[in-house]
Amino acid sequence: MTADTPRRDPPRRASHLLRDLSRVREALRPEGVEALVSAHLPPSWRRPTSVAGAMSADALRDELRSVLATGAQVLARLEHAGEDATLTDVEQVALETVVAFFGRxxxxxxxxxxxxxxxxxxxxxxxxxxxxxxxxxxxxxxxxxxxxxxxxxxxxxxxxxxxxxxxxxxxxxxxxxxxxxxxxxxxxxxxxxxxxxxxxxxxxxxxxxxxxxxxxxxxxxxxxxxxxxxxxxxxxxxxxxxxxxxxxxxxxxxxxxxxxxxxxxxxxxxxxxxxxxxxxxxxxxxxxxxxxxxxxxxxxxxxxxxxxxxxxxxxxxxxxxxxxxxxxxxxxxxxxxxxxxxxxxxxxxxxxxx
Known part of the structure; x- marks a missing residue:
């Protein structure tokens, strides 16, 4: 499956589990994303050697910021297009990450x-x-x-x-x-x-x-x-x-x-x-x-x-x-x-x- 392959199941799951998409999207404004990253990967956190190859802790924090920002964009699309929105694999992973933080x-x-x-x-x-x-x-x-x-x-x-x-x-x-x-x-x-x-x-x-x-x-x-x-x-x-x-x-x-x-x-x-x-x-x-x-x-x-x-x-x-x-x-x-x-x-x- 390529990164451009559309996916339809994740939007339905997200709509159910997140319930209020607009509130979650509001929580993913830049300041909210930064708070999540700081709480989840605080300055005291050190990257285990088993994680993500040679990526540094700062690189992982930047990646999480990017994924959550993408997730916020996907939520905006879902609010507009509803459960019929189609997602690429990259967008699906971003949405699953948001669901994991806020839904389950x-x-x-x-x-x-x-x-x-x-x-x-x-x-x-x-x-x-x-x-x-x-x-x-x-x-x-x-x-x-x-x-x-x-x-x-x-x-x-x-x-x-x-x-x-x-x-x-x-x-x-x-x-x-x-x-x-x-x-x-x-x-x-x-x-x-x-x-x-x-x-x-x-x-x-x-x-x-x-x-x-x-x-x-x-x-x-x-x-x-x-x-x-x-x-x-x-x-x-x-x-x-x-x-x-x-x-x-x-x-x-x-x-x-x-x-x-x-x-x-x-x-x-x-x-x-x-x-x-x-x-x-x-x-x-x-x-x-x-x-x-x-x-x-x-x-x-x-x-x-x-x-x-x-x-x-x-x-x-x-x-x-x-x-x-x-x-x-x-x-x-x-x-x-x-x-x-x-x-x-x-x-x-x-x-x-x-």
Whole structure:
């Protein structure tokens, strides 16, 4: 495909996700672009050697300025021509970058909180305290000395929920059930924030349950050495959300670099090559599939987000357990449909409990 090939899908997606194109375009005036560049690639940011070949940090900042300025021009065209506007590949990438900043952002978490929400997501500010509780109770599942495997969140005082496909990387099935593999040291770090070396790591001492049908696992926490953060468990939804149309959600997780679903140049601009660190990712509920006991959502997840909680922005109860997706939509286990599941009940999970 050449740079002049017209594309029609991105304008429709942008019109839906950005909602108010004129407000976003106003936010992309030169002073707004400069503020975004300064916040995203601050003077303290140093270009990792893995990024963009020999481009300097200043060159990357200039490129981001140019892309956002192009995005503003594309938005002006969309306001005039509507969803029938056609885009070249260059314009599509610029529009996807704008959508990533304003429509489905991946906000960096620092010191247990997040920065000022972008245009279109000001509602997050009204829920900051509740969101911070979700942030606290979500951690990196990793192998000591090896790295990030996925995300998990606290569901009881000593149980962490994650995906089965995350847990089997360090668990095995034995005659008496699931056990930890010999020689591995899995742990949950409740921090894992960008530009912060502090840890609040608890060892994973065992496997409470791995679901035979759904991509769900429950891991038992051990005792951390010394003083360490011990967050409060999250509430699990006991019933389906009300009107699912445009219902706001958010996800907390540790997205890893993944070029299969998002263009690499967009990934660089969104994440500044800071992957595997804690992020807040708002989005919407797209649909519910009762037969499969799943939901679809459009939060900006990547590999590493597996095991993230999908949380209702209105009630702050966990609706789903994220496990994967495509460029069109992401998928999660619909937890309220497992409220009577025998395996989860035996593990002591409570739904919609304080």
């Amino acid at each position: 952002p991946a906000l960096a978490v620092r010191n247990g909180s997040f920065g000022a929400p972008p245009v279109g997501w000001e509602v997050l500010e009204q829920h900051r305290e509740d969101i911070e509780r979700t942030i606290d109770a979500t951690g990196r599942i990793e192998l000591a000395g090896s790295g990030l495997l996925g995300t998990g969140f606290l569901v009881t005082e000593d149980l962490v929920m994650t995906n089965r496909h995350v847990a089997v990387q360090f668990c095995r099935h034995a005659s008496g059930g699931w056990v930890l593999r010999l020689g591995v040291v899995p742990q949950v770090d409740w921090l894992g924030e960008h530009l912060r070396d502090a840890q609040a790591a608890f060892p994973i001492s065992g496997v409470a349950a791995i679901h035979p049908v759904h991509d769900v696992a429950l891991l038992r926490l051990g005792t951390a050495k010394g003083a360490s953060l011990r967050p409060a468990p999250l509430r699990l939804a006991s019933r389906a959300p009300g009107d699912s149309a445009s219902r706001a959600l958010y996800c907390v997780g540790y997205p890893l670099k993944d070029h299969t679903r998002t263009p690499p140049e967009v990934l660089l601009r969104i994440f500044a090559d800071a992957f595997g660190v804690k992020r807040l990712q708002p989005g919407e509920l797209l649909s519910v599939d009762p037969a499969r006991q799943q939901l679809a959502h459009d939060c900006s997840t990547l590999g590493g987000s597996s095991g993230s909680p999908i949380v209702d922005l209105e009630t702050h109860a966990v609706l789903g357990l994220h496990f994967g997706g495509t460029r069109q939509e992401n998928h999660a286990v619909a937890l309220w449909q497992l409220a009577e599941d025998p395996l989860l009940r035996r593990a002591g999970l409570r739904f919609d409990s304080p």
